[in-house]
Amino acid sequence: MIVVLSGLGWFLYFATAENWPLAYADLTMVVLGALGWLLIRNHQIKAALTLSEVAFLIFIVAFCLVFDVPTEANPRVSHLFLPAIALLAYFNYLREKSSFQLVVIAAALMSFIYFSSTKTAAPFAQSVPDEVRHLGIWINSTLATAMLCGGVYAIHRASTGQNEISRALRSAVRNNQLELHFQPQFDNARRIIGAEALLRWKHPRHGYIPPGNFIPIAEESGLMPLIGGWVLKEACRTLAAWQDDPVLSRLTLAVNVSANQFNVTGFEQSVLEAVELFNVDPTKLKLELTESVIISGVEPVVEKMNVLRASGIEFALDDFGTGYSSLSYLRQLPVSQLKIDRSFVQESLESPGGAALIRSIVRMGLDLDLTVLAEGIETAAQHLFLLECGCQEFQGYHFGRPVSSEDFKARALQVAG
Incomplete structure (x- = not known):
């Protein structure tokens, strides 16, 4: 829902400014977030997690290369969402261990390191205007941090819940x-x-x-x-x-x-x-x-x-x-x-x-x-x-x-x- 709401806000902003490439990019993010949310509502947790981690990994990498190009005045910021993607993949890995999830985790972390260390951009990049980037840095940094904290909390809850059920099961055997x-x-x-x-x-x-x-x-x-x-x-x-x-x-x-x-x-x-x-x-x-x-x-x-x-x-x-x-x-x-x-x-x-x-x-x-x-x-x-x-x-x-x-x-x- 964070992704859907933030993406919708940016879509409306760029659509009003008639910056259609950025508007359509943010609309794509809204659609991906909404699709993941619908899958969760239909209890297809595995499909929702897999779609979200893969689709958003590709989206963020593409966005960093095409739109979020660092300038002298403002650094790149979209790559800050990549650790949250890695955490999401790790959460999925805990639910059902597979080498595919490990690949996604590695790809997300390596992409984060790469974009943190370079100013690489596509030859046809259309950088976000600096007046927008100045505000976007604070918004996206806050959202990325919130998502990272939310992921840590979700893993903590899942781990705590399993421990509680394990203890309750031992008690269930004793108490008939x-x-x-x-x-x-x-x-x-x-x-x-x-x-x-x-x-x-x-x-x-x-x-x-x-x-x-x-x-x-x-x-x-x-x-x-x-x-x-x-x-x-x-x-x-x-x-x-x-x-x-x-x-x-x-x-x-x-x-x-x-x-x-x-x-x-x-x-x-x-x-x-x-x-x-x-x-x-x-x-x-x-x-x-x-x-x-x-x-x-x-x-x-x-x-x-x-x-x-x-x-x-x-x-x-x-x-x-x-x-x-x-x-x-x-x-x-x-x-x-x-x-x-x-x-x-x-x-x-x-x-x-x-x-x-x-x-x-x-x-x-x-x-x-x-x-x-x-x-x-x-x-x-x-x-x-x-x-x-x-x-x-x-x-x-x-x-x-x-x-x-x-x-x-x-x-x-x-x-x-």
Whole structure:
């Protein structure tokens, strides 16, 4: 908004003076700022940050070369916005680390140094009049400083917020604020065959907090082994409660296991201890791993999985196709099920490519003698298409949303009856 308002003010000033090159340059800045603001309003934070940092970096460099040429009376000032651009890119880097963000940071800082140290200008430069530059120096210096301070504050808030959530999560485990909800899974005859246990955090003041708001922070803070251990024990407790029911005792329960949790030394023993503690049938427990577990190497992962498979526990490869997706390692991992990622399901009826990808994944899974489950099914048309492809098991809002343990039990008994 600072960019939009300041750019609009300069546009009106130069338009009134009929200095159209500068007026159009400032109008470009207004449009870029407004577009970034609209993306943020639509919750497209990543797109807004990337657009802003790249577009404004190019704009400022061009403006310094064409319009903001230093004179004997007044220095160049537009380059003072470049550290704010670098800070913006760093903020984006903290959200999602990538080499591209590092390149933007380096480009912004190097450009700042270059324009601070030289009087370089384009041969066709049209310098801002000195009478305007004298006022603009103070305005732009103030705005650049304000944006830099705002960026520092934003990073501080984000860091503080993550630390607070991390502390609150530790407290949530101790104070029984975490819950398991269950989403049903069905076979191709629409019989309920099991459920996926999904973590929910019921905060005493804020109510239910979406997993997407705390799971990434838990992973970054190293809390997933603690939280994942709680989930496994609760899943075993649930299976123990189901054992006495003739309907529920036939169901499997799938539990998500993060790479951080799986790679902890002794993970396999902790799972076996939980199974023994609650005296549950290990064949009813299914652990869902994402492809990121193999980042530390296939052999140690296979070794742990084989220990658990020997007891009867099965494995599913979750979100298949979104990670490393190598057929060579897939054949090495002792998994019994592939889960097609919801993003592929959503695209299956939107494009020929999406449909072809689903068919390929299902065919590959069947060729490897694996059960194929599609998650994220929201419509009857998606379900029908997946049936035609040969998919065997299904999960998604079309069949049922995640619900509490009591509601799931009621639903399972209703479907079975």
